[in-house]
Amino acid sequence: MKIVSIFFAILLVSFNLNSKKIFNAKSHKLENGLTLIVVENPRAPVVAQMIWYDFGSSVEEIGKSGLAHFIEHLMFKGTKKFPKNYYSNFISKIGGSENAFTSYDYTAYYQVFPSQHLEKIIELEADRMQNLTLTKKNVEIEREVILEERFQRIESNPSSQLDESMRSVLYPNNYYGRPIIGWKHEIEKLNYDDVFNFYKNFYKPNNAVLVLSGDVNFSKAKEIVDKYYGNIKSSDTLKRKVVSDPDFKTTTFVELKNENVKQQVWKRIYRTKSFTKSIEESMALDLGMKILAGGSSSVLYEELVDEKKIFSMVGGFYQGLSKGDGYIYFYAIPNKEMDEKEIGDLIDKEVKKNIESKITPEKLELEKQKYYFDSIYGMDGILKPAEIIGEALSVGLKLNEIEKWNNKLKKINIDMVKKELNEFSKNNNYVTGSLRN
């Protein structure tokens, strides 16, 4: 097993990057605007249902941060027909699992359950899109739960506090700068009317994508979904504001000092493009970032951890699945106490130096191969396909674009990657953060 064999192997497997669709998903749009996506995979008698609402904390009015996440919690409180925790109780009784999550651009709910209960689960989800019943007491108690969640995730975690603060600097004008869970002082003031109006105005079929994956038949699913969602009226009360942020003329350094911190950590977040702007460019950037900073075989890791032994860890990644701007996240953990400016300068220098010399066509082929293999791993299971498709559609990509992802991948060449990385190395829209004692 010598290195020479790498190139042979690349030739051997590259033809696999063919034009096949990844998921073979089928789609159907109801008159009221609800999108249904079905990924048939009958290997076990189990279905994953995910409903994706294509809004999250993005649509909260100023001063009411945390609303989208608040209502996500309250969606488990029951309806007139299925009161209290009927839904959760039903899922549990059939051996299913469930949960939900909120992000900037979407809110999603999911269940994994034995396929014979498909119709009932579809009915229950459709029912809570329109018939949620809430008491003031539900809201009062849940506010306490959410504050505990905020304390658990952020207030008692120095690293999360730093991230929250860095994002608020990076996006001075955009909702991405506000925490999804909400600022503590604003969560404390959210009341029954705030949450109920948010629900009434935005939980509409035209704002949702329903994904069913697993042991489910498309035409059967279509029939059931039409039956339970068909009568729900669409609404255009959701006004989306597209807001972008200005280019920075200054540099900002954010520091969090905490007596509990024993290990210095350096971070930097850059504002950058997203897949919704250009799939090809974002894919080239993503591949470039993986070569440069992804995992323990990246250019920066090899250089600064393996060779120069300055950091115990260094890395970065690109997150471009968003309606607005995406971001690039970098971090470094020095072996010895270091000045933050020195760390930043060193990484800048290494990035610039290595784009020309170390971002090679061979490395690109390797990353493309991995990308392709990851798309196969994504099909092992039933929840993953629903997650991938739901997230991509929620931020504004098209099903066809997702299915043909590997065709686009094939076209990415080294010049495209270098162009993106050069652009990145000149990007001044960033904020640097430091966590220390």
Place this chain on the structure above:
Amino acid sequence: MKLVFLLFFFFFQSSEALDFKKLKTKSGIEFWFVQDNSIPIISLSFSFRGGSSLELQDQHGLANLMVSLMDEGTRNLNSQEFKKLMKLNGMKLSFSSQKDRIDGVFQVISSQADQGFELFKEALNYPKFSEDEIKKVKNQISSSIKIDQSNIPTIASNKFNEYFFGDHIFKRNIKGTIKSLEKFKRQDISNFHEKSFQKENLVIGVAGDITDKKIKILIESVFGKLQDKFTIPEIELFSNLSIGQQVYKMKTPQTSVLFGHPGLKRNNEDFFALRIANYILGGGGFQSRLYKNIREKKGLVYSVYSYLLPFENDGVIVGGFQTRNKSVYETINAVKKNWKSMNTRGVSKEELNNAKAYFNGSFTRNFTSTSSIAALLKIVQYYKLGENYFQNREKIINNIDHEMVNSVASKYFKTENLFFMIVGEPEEK
């Protein structure tokens, strides 16, 4: 229970998932296998009994250091070369050290099976353990130990182990200490490697796109050369678990609490009944009593749970929550109250029926991916639940009646045996 029966019937008919084969390689390694050609992936899940329990008194953290070096190069490949070949073949390999075992997962794209298994063989049998990599990985573990020191839940978990297990070896943190790591030499790591990966301590589950014949050859090529040189000492029973509470003060707005209590080994005959009782108490997601009474009714926590944790030697029940400093003791009292009610009043018939339906219905969720099938095949062997477990499981569950679960609940849930580890700044009431 008619519904459940129908489900299983359907399952036998429509899926290969339960139809596993017990295979044996040339040198006698037994493993369980499900052929699944629906996706071009092979997934392997394996465990070696022993893990951190094999560390001697002065070897604290050695198991974790050793497994962290397993993907850092082989006799013929340096770390970077090895990682590139892993990527190229769509291969994933990870090891993790636990208190009583080492767990591993290996996956490869089936067209690359030969190359992937070859790399796996090299990594498992001939890891490089180069001085450079040892130094690097020691630095990484040290950083991670320091990062843990500002993470309240992780501190709580370490402190919990330290106090709860009394003088038992399980009191030690898997990662060791910055000081204990320093002194390990290449030879220590290499000896520990040999002691950790012995054939007789191995269990394997495999699922995926490959034939019986081929997988037997590949399993033999990876594991066939392992030796059985060392006798593995038995891990002692827990004779001295702590009770009461311990406070570790830290400046934080929210306190983390972990609790523990004696439990059962996985193959104890009362295990499933206790598991069902615990599901009702604190295990069942949004359905448990702890969740309903402490989160849903009072809003005291975001999450509260309990679960059975069986080990090779013995078992415990553990749980936890985080709450703001002012409500720590109120929440502890609520946990105790619910614990006590399991002992004195037991569970209702409705709760029991719901829990049994959950355990019957949830099993098929394990069959949705090659990795979860492989993991299940391994776990059933690891806990010695028997070849017929897949057929018997439903019967075991259905035989648990109301009287039985209540007698088990009152036998095992003892409020006076609870131990609470409190990390933060709890306000006295």
